[in-house]
Amino acid sequence: MEINVHFACTCGAFVEENIYVSEENLATDTTPCNSWKVLICDGCAKDYEAAIISTQNELDVSIDGAVSLEYEVVDNHEYDEISWTIESTQQLETYTKISRDVVLLLQLKIPDEAKNTLYNMLYAQVVTVVEAYLSGIFIHTVINSDDLIRKLVESDPELAKKQFSLNEIFSKWNELKFIVAKHLKDIIFHDLKKIKPMYFSVLEIDFGDIGWLFKAVLIRHDCVHRNGVDKEGNPTGIDESMIIDLIKNCASLVAAIDEQIQFRNLT
Numbered sequence: 500m501e502i503n504v505h506f507a508c509t510c511g512a513f514v515e516e517n518i519y520v521s522e523e524n525l526a527t528d529t530t531p532c533n534s535w536k537v538l539i540c541d542g543c544a545k546d547y548e549a550a551i552i553s554t555q556n557e558l559d560v561s562i563d564g565a566v567s568l569e570y571e572v573v574d575n576h577e578y579d580e581i582s583w584t585i586e587s588t589q590q591l592e593t594y595t596k597i598s599r600d601v602v603l604l605l606q607l608k609i610p611d612e613a614k615n616t617l618y619n620m621l622y623a624q625v626v627t628v629v630e631a632y633l634s635g636i637f638i639h640t641v642i643n644s645d646d647l648i649r650k651l652v653e654s655d656p657e658l659a660k661k662q663f664s665l666n667e668i669f670s671k672w673n674e675l676k677f678i679v680a681k682h683l684k685d686i687i688f689h690d691l692k693k694i695k696p697m698y699f700s701v702l703e704i705d706f707g708d709i710g711w712l713f714k715a716v717l718i719r720h721d722c723v724h725r726n727g728v729d730k731e732g733n734p735t736g737i738d739e740s741m742i743i744d745l746i747k748n749c750a751s752l753v754a755a756i757d758e759q760i761q762f763r764n765l766t
């Protein structure tokens with residue numbers, strides 16, 4: 500669960516931070532569950548100890564010395580989603596299952612006039628499932644290894660830019676993991692191109708030439724956001740063989756990544 504906390508420091512500066520409370524710190528029965536976080540004022544470096552008290556129906560935050568303290572629970576959905584990505588081990592199974600389904604669906608006898616729509620849907624599905632695999636296995640592998648997180652933070656200019664104080668690193672290791680996972684999910688979601696150098700610098704896995712995948716991502720955009728035509732109104736022209744080629748290319752990419760991850764015992 501994520502809580503947005505804001506208050507004024509005695510120095511006059513405004514302190515605002517999102518804190519993450521893990522499942523084990525949330526009460527599931529009548530026994531209250533307490534956890535603590537250290538928040539640091541940017542203005543004067545004073546540290547504040549926030550006590551988070553979870554009861555079955557309520558969550559309270561109290562901070563000694565904080566002026567005008569306010570807090571609210573934010574975006575549970577995103578937290579659940581990211582926690583799920585970190586913990587899930589089903590990436591390969593899901594990928595394989597969906598790819599097989601697409602092949603089966605291609606064998607269906609359907610009316611000719613509906614074929615374009617089905618092909619657009621299936622093409623988009625193949626891109627989505629390979630993207631989910633690439634981001635899911637990367638996040639799962641990296642976030643569950645302290646060494647790989649370090650490697651990622653050192654090699655990612657955006658993460659390296661974020662200044663974490665020593666205090667924060669010690670008091671918030673779990674939260675840091677979550678922040679890093681969220682960052683990964685955001686950038687991978689917005690820009691698949693960044694994933695290739697990341698795999699290389701953090702996992703030492705080289706994708707080789709994946710121009711075909713970037714092209715497929717653009718075509719998927721036309722399928723999903725323009726109902727199967729490009730900006731000029733030309734149809735995507737997706738046919739059965741384009742889908743099969745895409746599935747084959749994705750399958751060899753996924754197999755190569757999986758082999759590396761298994762072989763080097765990364766998970």
Ligand SMILES: [Zn+2]
Nearest residue numbers: 508510540543
């Ligand atoms: Zn202050």
